[in-house]
Amino acid sequence: MNIRLIRSYLLDLYKLGAGEKMIKAPTTELANFLGVSQQSVSRILNKLHTQDYIYKELRNRVLWIRITEKGLMEIEDYIKYVNDVYVNPGRFVFEGYVSTGLGEGAYYMSRKQYVTQFESILGFKPYPGTLNVRLKNPFYIYQNRLLRRLNGYKIKGFRTKERVFGDVKAFKAIINDRIDGAVIYAERSIYGFDMLEVIAPEYLRGFFKLKDGDKIKVVIYLNME
Amino acid sequence: MNIRLIRSYLLDLYKLGAGEKMIKAPTTELANFLGVSQQSVSRILNKLHTQDYIYKELRNRVLWIRITEKGLMEIEDYIKYVNDVYVNPGRFVFEGYVSTGLGEGAYYMSRKQYVTQFESILGFKPYPGTLNVRLKNPFYIYQNRLLRRLNGYKIKGFRTKERVFGDVKAFKAIINDRIDGAVIYAERSIYGFDMLEVIAPEYLRGFFKLKDGDKIKVVIYLNME
DNA sequence: ATTACTAGGGAGCGAGTAT
DNA sequence: TATACTCGCTCCCTAGTAA
Numbered sequence: 001m002n003i004r005l006i007r008s009y010l011l012d013l014y015k016l017g018a019g020e021k022m023i024k025a026p027t028t029e030l031a032n033f034l035g036v037s038q039q040s041v042s043r044i045l046n047k048l049h050t051q052d053y054i055y056k057e058l059r060n061r062v063l064w065i066r067i068t069e070k071g072l073m074e075i076e077d078y079i080k081y082v083n084d085v086y087v088n089p090g091r092f093v094f095e096g097y098v099s100t101g102l103g104e105g106a107y108y109m110s111r112k113q114y115v116t117q118f119e120s121i122l123g124f125k126p127y128p129g130t131l132n133v134r135l136k137n138p139f140y141i142y143q144n145r146l147l148r149r150l151n152g153y154k155i156k157g158f159r160t161k162e163r164v165f166g167d168v169k170a171f172k173a174i175i176n177d178r179i180d181g182a183v184i185y186a187e188r189s190i191y192g193f194d195m196l197e198v199i200a201p202e203y204l205r206g207f208f209k210l211k212d213g214d215k216i217k218v219v220i221y222l223n224m225e
Numbered sequence: 226m227n228i229r230l231i232r233s234y235l236l237d238l239y240k241l242g243a244g245e246k247m248i249k250a251p252t253t254e255l256a257n258f259l260g261v262s263q264q265s266v267s268r269i270l271n272k273l274h275t276q277d278y279i280y281k282e283l284r285n286r287v288l289w290i291r292i293t294e295k296g297l298m299e300i301e302d303y304i305k306y307v308n309d310v311y312v313n314p315g316r317f318v319f320e321g322y323v324s325t326g327l328g329e330g331a332y333y334m335s336r337k338q339y340v341t342q343f344e345s346i347l348g349f350k351p352y353p354g355t356l357n358v359r360l361k362n363p364f365y366i367y368q369n370r371l372l373r374r375l376n377g378y379k380i381k382g383f384r385t386k387e388r389v390f391g392d393v394k395a396f397k398a399i400i401n402d403r404i405d406g407a408v409i410y411a412e413r414s415i416y417g418f419d420m421l422e423v424i425a426p427e428y429l430r431g432f433f434k435l436k437d438g439d440k441i442k443v444v445i446y447l448n449m450e
Numbered sequence: 451a452t453t454a455c456t457a458g459g460g461a462g463c464g465a466g467t468a469t
Numbered sequence: 470t471a472t473a474c475t476c477g478c479t480c481c482c483t484a485g486t487a488a
């Protein structure tokens with residue numbers, strides 16, 4: 001079942017109180033509330049149950065349901081997303097923690113072919129290194145996944161006689177509300193969705209006196225205009 | 226197109242900033258963001274456009290879009306609903322304004338066949354009359370529409386030799402945080418979704434010293450347990 | 451490059467109905 | 470009364486491809 005529909009139905013069940021306790025959920029009655037047929041309610045509840053979003057049991061031939069932990073997490077993430085949509089259209093706010101990467105960043109960011117493109121496309125000459133920001137909040141990880149799907153500014157890869165350097169995607173960003181930089185996604189990143197790679201014209205660790213584990217805020221602005 | 230999907234897609238477009246201005250929306254790029262194929266984006270945007278949820282225009286063969294007033298209203302209602310879901314599971318909060326109905330309420334509420342049922346099912350003997358509460362906020366109207374679909378407590382209709390009295394549906398409610406009463410929905414109500422009919426053991430206009438236009442709060446608790 | 455048409459498959463839907 | 474099966478229909482999706 002489509003995740004968009006799953007969220008929508010889970011939300012309605014939550015409204016009925018199924019997030020807190022077992023509730024009586026006769027399919028005929030839910031049909032009215034959800035705006036679908038009794039048969040569809042039956043099918044929907046069974047799918048939600050199969051996919052572990054709700055508990056479900058028959059008591060005296062009547063259904064009782066309750067949303068599972070997995071279902072609650074899905075709802076909470078979604079609610080956060082919805083609110084953030086409203087507060088920050090066109091903006092993606094992240095908070096994460098300074099982290100030491102594998103040192104690759106410096107190597108990449110000092111390649112002349114990349115540097116000249118960053119300079120002309122983003123408008124600044126990046127400091128030769130990246131700041132790794134680890135995301136812990138599942139919502140930020142979700143957002144990062146979304147964002148990574150967008151195209152952003154494209155920095156073309158190239159090849160030397162030693163090896164191939166892949167394409168890089170960049171989004172303009174503001175770090176700690178002060179420095180204009182960017183978040184980059186290497187085509188074949190070694191990091192998962194819980195890591196942001198940030199570049200800037202300054203040495204960020206120096207500028208903000210950062211050490212590992214320090215909290216940092218990164219706001220990405222989309223360039224869809 | 227399914228309203229659940231419409232909301233979901235509109236929300237994502239809003240996140241990209243399409244609620245505030247025309248944004249460049251190449252279908253290939255949106256495909257990544259929405260998690261569907263380029264072809265689906267084309268189809269989805271066309272449907273949203275046909276149904277007046279977005280503006281859409283081609284500039285140099287690239288799509289630009291913006292969410293319409295209708296789309297924005299849909300989003301706002303939905304966001305309110307989502308937040309309210311989280312804050313008030315199992316509870317439906319309404320705020321409306323005291324209004325004079327057509328005087329039918331008193332006639333109905335003094336039928337003995339109704340009164341005895343109300344007394345045994347809801348646990349109080351209703352004052353012979355209903356308080357009409359007019360809803361103005363579109364969100365409350367939306368909520369009322371949702372609620373009217375649920376079954377609630379069923380009060381059976383009856384017939385006299387003069388005429389037929391239809392079924393009535395009731396939900397327990399608390400009025401102005403003080404009086405335990407109920408909201409009733411007559412099977413063939415003469416009112417639209419912008420009106421709540423409230424009953425209580427007391428004469429509410431007297432108890433709260435209400436006059437037409439006074440604000441009043443009604444909280445409905447679902448009985449799905 | 452784009453957008454968007456077509457066709458085929460599959461998911462979601464409700465009516466009828468078995469239990 | 471309930472729930473949930475089958476079945477046919479519609480809607481939604483993607484791949485291929487035209488413009």
